[in-house]
Amino acid sequence: MKRREFLNAGLLAALGGTMASVGCSPVSSTGKKGFKGKAKNIIFLVSDGMSNGTLTMADLLLQRKEGRESRWMSLYRQNKVKHALMDTASADSLVTDSAAASSSWGGGIRVKNGSLNVGPNGLEHKPILQKFKEAGKAVGCVTTVPITHATPAGFCVNMKHRNMQEKIADKYLELQFDVMMGGGREYFDGTKREDGRNIFDDFKKRGFNVVQTKSEMELVEPGKPTLGVFSESGLPYTLDQKSDKELTQKVPTLAEMTSKAIALMSENSNGFVLQVEGGKVDWAAHGNDAGALLYDQIAFDEAVDVAIKFAENRDDTLVIITTDHGNSNPGLIMSSKVDAKFDLMQNFKHTNEWILTNIKRNDSPADVIERINYAQGYSITTDEAQILLNEYHSLDNDGLYNAYKLPFRQLAEIQEKYLSIYWSGMNHSGDFVELAMFGVETEALPPFVRNTDLHNYMLQAAGVDALVKVNTVS
Known part of the structure; x- marks a missing residue:
C-alpha cells in the first residue's frame, strides 16, 4: 500500500471510530430517550453547498442593506434553536457529493458519492419520504434546481447513480408523492428524454395537478398530488430574476413554493414532511459567483422564515x-476599504453568470467593462477585461453555449480586489456544517452528529419509527 493510501485509510478509520462514539450514540443507541413523538409535521431545509462564509456574508449583507438580520442567524442570536455541528462524509470520501449527503438523511446510511440510497454492498435502503408516506403523512420536496436532482431524490428514491434523472422522474410518477416542485422540465416534457416521452401527460392521467408557472401554482387547491416544474433546468438565480419582470411574474421563489407546499400538505390530518432545498446556492459556489451565492442564500433564508412562521405558536412541528x-x-477577507467593497453587493443587478453568458467574442474591452459596471456597479481595467475576452477566443462553439466552460474563475479572481471576497476553490469541501432545529422534539439533539443520525432522529421525533421498521427494499 502506498504511503498516501495508508495515511488516508488510517484517517478514515480514525474518523469513523470517533464519529461513531461522539455523533451516533445520543441519537441512535438511546432509542426513544428524549423523544415524545410530537412532530406531526417536519420541514427539512437544506441550503445546498453552504459554507459558513456564505451564511455569514448573507447575514452581513442583509444587516447593511436592509437593517435586519437573516432569519437563520436571528434564531441563533435569540437562542430560539438547538444547534450542532454535523459531519458530512460519504462512504468513500471525506468530501461528500449531494447524492451521498442526501442519502445519509434519506436512507440512514452512508453511500458512495453519486449513489442514491444504494449502499456500497448494493443493498437498497428505503428512503425516508417513502417511510413517512406509508405512515400516512403527506410528503414532498421543493427546490430551485431540477426536482430530479440529487438532494430531493435522496429523500425519495433508490437509484444507482444521481445522473439517471429521467428514471428518477419516472419513479416520482410511480410514488405519487403529494408535492414535488422545482426545475427540470427537460426530464418531463420529452424534448431531451432518450425515449422522447412527454410524461407530463402521464402525471395528469394519474390525477396530478401539473403546473408550470407561478400563477398556475397559486391556483392549485388541495386534494390531488401536485407536480410543479418551472424551468428547463435550474430556476433562475434570485439576483437575475429580480431584475427581470417576466421571470418574476412567471417563476415562483423558493419561499413561495414552500408556502404553497405547506398549505397543500397541511390539509392532511396525519401531518406532513417537506424537504426544501436552496439548490442554486451550491451552483453559485461552484461558479465562484458571489452575487448569485449571497442573494440565493437570502432567498433560502426567506423560505426558512416561512417555515418558522408556520411552526411558531404550534406544538406539533419540527423545523430542521x-x-x-x-x-x-x-469569505470576506481584510483589505483596504473592505466595508465599502462589500457594500457594492447591495446594488448588484445581475450575477456573474449573466455577465459571462452575454459577452461575445467580438466584444471590445470597453464593452466588457460597461457590462460589468451595469450589472454590479464597479469598473474593471482594460487589461482585466482583455483577460476575460482572451478566454472567449479560445472557446470552441460548444464552449460558447456551455456555462461550465465560461471563465467564472478568472472573473472571480478579478473581483477579489473590488469586493474583497475570496474563494478556496470551485468544489465541495469537507467541513463540519451548521445544523439547527426549531419547534418540538429538539431536546435530543447533541452538539455533534453524523449526517446519518438525522434519519432516525426524524422518524423518532414523529413517533413513526415503530411503524416503519423495514429499512431495506428487495
Whole structure:
C-alpha cells in the first residue's frame, strides 16, 4: 500500500471510530430517550453547498442593506434553536457529493458519492419520504434546481447513480408523492428524454395537478398530488430574476413554493414532511459567483422564515435547517476599504453568470467593462477585461453555449480586489456544517452528529419509527 493510501485509510478509520462514539450514540443507541413523538409535521431545509462564509456574508449583507438580520442567524442570536455541528462524509470520501449527503438523511446510511440510497454492498435502503408516506403523512420536496436532482431524490428514491434523472422522474410518477416542485422540465416534457416521452401527460392521467408557472401554482387547491416544474433546468438565480419582470411574474421563489407546499400538505390530518432545498446556492459556489451565492442564500433564508412562521405558536412541528456540505469556502477577507467593497453587493443587478453568458467574442474591452459596471456597479481595467475576452477566443462553439466552460474563475479572481471576497476553490469541501432545529422534539439533539443520525432522529421525533421498521427494499 502506498504511503498516501495508508495515511488516508488510517484517517478514515480514525474518523469513523470517533464519529461513531461522539455523533451516533445520543441519537441512535438511546432509542426513544428524549423523544415524545410530537412532530406531526417536519420541514427539512437544506441550503445546498453552504459554507459558513456564505451564511455569514448573507447575514452581513442583509444587516447593511436592509437593517435586519437573516432569519437563520436571528434564531441563533435569540437562542430560539438547538444547534450542532454535523459531519458530512460519504462512504468513500471525506468530501461528500449531494447524492451521498442526501442519502445519509434519506436512507440512514452512508453511500458512495453519486449513489442514491444504494449502499456500497448494493443493498437498497428505503428512503425516508417513502417511510413517512406509508405512515400516512403527506410528503414532498421543493427546490430551485431540477426536482430530479440529487438532494430531493435522496429523500425519495433508490437509484444507482444521481445522473439517471429521467428514471428518477419516472419513479416520482410511480410514488405519487403529494408535492414535488422545482426545475427540470427537460426530464418531463420529452424534448431531451432518450425515449422522447412527454410524461407530463402521464402525471395528469394519474390525477396530478401539473403546473408550470407561478400563477398556475397559486391556483392549485388541495386534494390531488401536485407536480410543479418551472424551468428547463435550474430556476433562475434570485439576483437575475429580480431584475427581470417576466421571470418574476412567471417563476415562483423558493419561499413561495414552500408556502404553497405547506398549505397543500397541511390539509392532511396525519401531518406532513417537506424537504426544501436552496439548490442554486451550491451552483453559485461552484461558479465562484458571489452575487448569485449571497442573494440565493437570502432567498433560502426567506423560505426558512416561512417555515418558522408556520411552526411558531404550534406544538406539533419540527423545523430542521442545515446544509449537506460546504462548497469553495468563500469569505470576506481584510483589505483596504473592505466595508465599502462589500457594500457594492447591495446594488448588484445581475450575477456573474449573466455577465459571462452575454459577452461575445467580438466584444471590445470597453464593452466588457460597461457590462460589468451595469450589472454590479464597479469598473474593471482594460487589461482585466482583455483577460476575460482572451478566454472567449479560445472557446470552441460548444464552449460558447456551455456555462461550465465560461471563465467564472478568472472573473472571480478579478473581483477579489473590488469586493474583497475570496474563494478556496470551485468544489465541495469537507467541513463540519451548521445544523439547527426549531419547534418540538429538539431536546435530543447533541452538539455533534453524523449526517446519518438525522434519519432516525426524524422518524423518532414523529413517533413513526415503530411503524416503519423495514429499512431495506428487495
